[in-house]
Amino acid sequence: MIRAEFYEKKGLLTGFKFSGHSGYANAGEDVACAAVSSAVQLTANILDELGCSPDVKVGDNVIECICGNGGDVPSGVLNVLKQHFEAILEEFPNTIKIIISEV
Incomplete structure (x- = not known):
């Protein structure tokens, strides 16, 4: 299962940390993992393009992104990512x- 942790501060989303594998199919054939990976990369790029200065760290099967300047814009983008994950979860349960997580 993918662990999608969103960081929240004073009611606004400020970042995320994702790890794991969905388990829907074998690596390389897993459409749920592909959807999550693509959305995460797109979100980090959008945050960067909007000037939110995301601090992105990528490790083995984990990615973390924190928007240091916070605010409505990054929170809005991160909320859309969360909604996208909720839609994926609806289509691919478990x-x-x-x-x-409050930070």
């Missing part, structure tokens, strides 16, 4: 665990 593939993503969404967590909101």
Whole structure:
């Protein structure tokens, strides 16, 4: 299962950390993982393009992105990502665990 942790501060999303594998299919054939990976990369690029200065760290099977300047814009983008994950979860049950952590 993919662990999708969103960071929240004072009611606004400020970043995320994702790890794991959905388990829907074998690596390389897993459409749920592909959807998540693509959405995460797109979100980090959008945050960068909008001037949100995301600090992105990529490790083995984990990615973390934190928007240091916070605010409505990054929170809005991250909320859309969360909604996208909720839609993926609806289509592919038991593939993503969404967590909101206060920071």
